[in-house]
Amino acid sequence: xxxxxEDAAAAAASASARDSRFRAKMVGAYAPIALTAITAVITxxxxxxxxxxxxxxxxxxxxxxxxTAWLFVLTPLLVCGLFGVFVTAAARPTxxxxxxxxxxxxxxxxxxxxxxxxxxLGGTLWVQRGLENAADASGGAIWMLWGLLAGVALAVSAWFxxxxxxxxxxxxxxxxxxxxxxxxxxxxxxxIALSRGARLALIVAVGLAFAGLLVVAxxxxxxxxxxxxxxxxxxxxxxxxxxxxxxxxxxxxxxxRSALGWPRITIPxxxxxxxxxxxxxxxxxxxxxxxRWSADGRRGIIxxxxxxxxxxxxxxxxFVITVDDARTGAAVLAGVRSPR
Amino acid sequence: xxxxxxxxxxxxxxxxxxxxxxxxxISGRVxxxxxxxxxxxxxxxxxVNVHTILRAxxxxxxxxxxxxxxxxxxxxxxxxxxxxDLTAAIDSVVAEAxxxxxxxxxxxxxxxxxYQ
Numbered sequence: 264x265x266x267x268x269e270d271a272a273a274a275a276a277s278a279s280a281r282d283s284r285f286r287a288k289m290v291g292a293y294a295p296i297a298l299t300a301i302t303a304v305i306t307x308x309x310x311x312x313x314x315x316x317x318x319x320x321x322x323x324x325x326x327x328x329x330x331t332a333w334l335f336v337l338t339p340l341l342v343c344g345l346f347g348v349f350v351t352a353a354a355r356p357t358x359x360x361x362x363x364x365x366x367x368x369x370x371x372x373x374x375x376x377x378x379x380x381x382x383x384l385g386g387t388l389w390v391q392r393g394l395e396n397a398a399d400a401s402g403g404a405i406w407m408l409w410g411l412l413a414g415v416a417l418a419v420s421a422w423f424x425x426x427x428x429x430x431x432x433x434x435x436x437x438x439x440x441x442x443x444x445x446x447x448x449x450x451x452x453x454x455i456a457l458s459r460g461a462r463l464a465l466i467v468a469v470g471l472a473f474a475g476l477l478v479v480a481x482x483x484x485x486x487x488x489x490x491x492x493x494x495x496x497x498x499x500x501x502x503x504x505x506x507x508x509x510x511x512x513x514x515x516x517x518x519x520r521s522a523l524g525w526p527r528i529t530i531p532x533x534x535x536x537x538x539x540x541x542x543x544x545x546x547x548x549x550x551x552x553x554x555r556w557s558a559d560g561r562r563g564i565i566x567x568x569x570x571x572x573x574x575x576x577x578x579x580x581x582f583v584i585t586v587d588d589a590r591t592g593a594a595v596l597a598g599v600r601s602p603r
Numbered sequence: 604x605x606x607x608x609x610x611x612x613x614x615x616x617x618x619x620x621x622x623x624x625x626x627x628x629i630s631g632r633v634x635x636x637x638x639x640x641x642x643x644x645x646x647x648x649x650x651v652n653v654h655t656i657l658r659a660x661x662x663x664x665x666x667x668x669x670x671x672x673x674x675x676x677x678x679x680x681x682x683x684x685x686x687x688d689l690t691a692a693i694d695s696v697v698a699e700a701x702x703x704x705x706x707x708x709x710x711x712x713x714x715x716x717x718y719q
Contacts, residue, residue: 446611450648452604452640509640513648588632591605 279360287354292347295377339380353546361429364558375418383410435539441598458567
């Protein structure tokens, strides 16, 4: 390639990166924040006409939980504002100036969430205007369904407004296979733990879930409490089980096992087609941390950004594990795989 | 942490094992506080007897390189001695051997001889 066309290609990539960045901010932050801010202003003007407290939870079409109207007026703006800033910060365009499918997914969830909360919570306020007592309210529960439909519609349109997904396959760098004597035995292992930032996010999520549990316990039915408690226990259990792992590579292949013993991912050596070292950006590549399914088909245990071992299997999806000294681990796996 | 054993070698397995782990700790490839694999898991991984692993772990504990805690397994000692000078000296010896075309086995033999 001549210098001239190289410059032109670089200029085109940076122009499309600027366009991608603008569209990402639009879908991830500007539109959701504008939508929820307008909703907050409109619903705030209804407050004088609303009962106090208002109905916040429904069992069928009958209100069974009550709270302050400000909760519903401000929640969509607060939630979407925080979420929007978070997902937009992670939406850095790829070298080709596009966005990965995972990045697009979290961005459209942002606008979808704004639609769901604005229409859903706004609608339940709308049906309560002019009532003396919130217990007389009806027709509120259906608005959550309308909100869901609006959210999905917004998310789907936003997907097409965003640039097309970058489908460049992550290949990575092949290691030099470890040279092993015919009788030699080898074992490589490391323990890995969720990075501080991701752990903090997990603790916040558990805290929010606990707050939700308290709200349901204060206002909800017996069945509601049981469901919320089960969901909370499941969340805490999954959080604990996916925080610490041990990665082992030996003659049998690759094993990644949670510190609790479960879950455990095993890739027998005969199923290893290819092993490389790749660089992982958690949100852009996998939509977050933990045990992940990437939008590009890869599976992974992602505890932090940076170096990772990527194993392509003879059949099934590629598997990625973030681990320090990934180069040595990959070299060992490549070494035990090659015939001696 | 990388461990390599060769049952065909004259050196006892537990000695090779301790040597492998010792090298990882001294070179800084395994950080202080890192947990070593459980003895039973490592035995399965290397296809050796669990007592071989335990013997190597005990030797490393006696040298102050690792701590053995009941129920928590083996952990790289939080304040292992500073081997910075030794690591630097090894680097220069290896570079010198490479430059003079001395293969790893010959260099190891020379070092072993110098120890006697």
